[in-house]
Amino acid sequence: MTDEWFRWDGEDLLLWVKVQPRAARDAFAEVLDDAIKVRITAPPVDGKANAHLTAWLARQFRVPKSAVRIESGESSRRKRIRISSPSLIPSALHDSLKGAKTIV
Template sequence: MSTDWYRWEGDDLLLRLRVQPRAGRDQFVGPYGDQYKVRITAPPVEGKANEHLLRFLAKAFGVSREQVSLISGDSCKNKGFRIQGPRKFPISLTKP
């Protein structure tokens, strides 16, 4: 399995996600090339999907919403995120 979709930068986790909005439920799907596919229920309208995804990631990784930031892909399906000091891992990751 390719791990190009995430990397560690100190205690921060950087993720490359492919996001599918307007899904039936919020879920991590699996590797998608050099990204990880995520489905969310929110529509891609007026930043609602981005905010919903930030909250979803915060809950999934056991951190506050303020510890998750969108670092690339504000208006496209390919996005980059930084998670500061994740406390749990909803998907299989290894930290060197």
């Protein structure tokens, strides 16, 4: 893992997340050193949490579901997620991501 919970890779945004399934609502939570905690309402069974997470992130970043890919951690609560060319930075993350350095 990196020292940060996000990184720009050209036009793509890489996020390191720690997922909390079965939450009361979907939301970005606190940053935990090298990951951002993401609360989702879906249970962690039969891929439901991953499907819910990618669909929710797609809505947050205003991209098609196909633009959100879990690159590692498919069966773990810790995941690395690639969001291809996000159209919008969610207000909860805006201050953290707006000045971030692009990695090519």
